[in-house]
Amino acid sequence: MIRFTVFRKDETYKGFLCEGHAEYSEEGMDIVCAAVSALTVNTINSVEKLTEDPFAFEEKEEGGWLKLEFKEEPSGACRLLMDSLVLGMQMISETYGVDFVNVQYSEEV
Numbered sequence: 001m002i003r004f005t006v007f008r009k010d011e012t013y014k015g016f017l018c019e020g021h022a023e024y025s026e027e028g029m030d031i032v033c034a035a036v037s038a039l040t041v042n043t044i045n046s047v048e049k050l051t052e053d054p055f056a057f058e059e060k061e062e063g064g065w066l067k068l069e070f071k072e073e074p075s076g077a078c079r080l081l082m083d084s085l086v087l088g089m090q091m092i093s094e095t096y097g098v099d100f101v102n103v104q105y106s107e108e109v
Contacts, residue, residue, distance in 0.1 A: 002036055002064065002101045004089050006082075009107040013082045015055070015069035016040070022100040032100050033064070035092055040066055043085040053078040069109055 002022050007014035018040050022032035044057055047068070054071035074082065086103070093101040 001099060002033070004036070004093075004101060004103050006086055006103070006105050007069075007107070007109045008105065013070060013074050013079060014107075014109045015067065016082075016085070017065075017067045019063060019065045021064045022096070024096060024100050032092065032096050036089070036101060039085055039088045039092075043081055044068055046081050047078055050081070051075055051078045 002018065002020045005017045007016060018036065022030055022036065024030050024032040044066075047053055047055060051074075053074050055068055056071065057066070057068045059066050070078070089101065089103050093103050
């Protein structure tokens with residue numbers, strides 16, 4: 001299962017953590033993992049290219065681990081990108097089930 005944790009406090013995004021594998025299908029054919037990867041990596045690339053918001057990210061291929069942390073309060077553009085990411089993750093979870101993608105929220109980064 002993929003655990004997608006959105007870090008936010010008082011409606012302000014602090015970042016996200018994506019970890020695990022969906023195991024919806026065999027490796028290389030897993031459309032749920034591919035969708036989650038596309039959304040998370042595209043969000044990081046978009047924050048980097050389309051905003052000036054400072055952030056840090058870490059990635060570990062093993063375990064499907066990816067973390068983004070904002071260094072300051074995100075701009076309006078960055079909040080919109082995060083809103084889109086969260087919406088996409090919620091839709092994947094609703095479509096394929098929480099056994100494959102579980103979206104959760106935390107104030108702790």
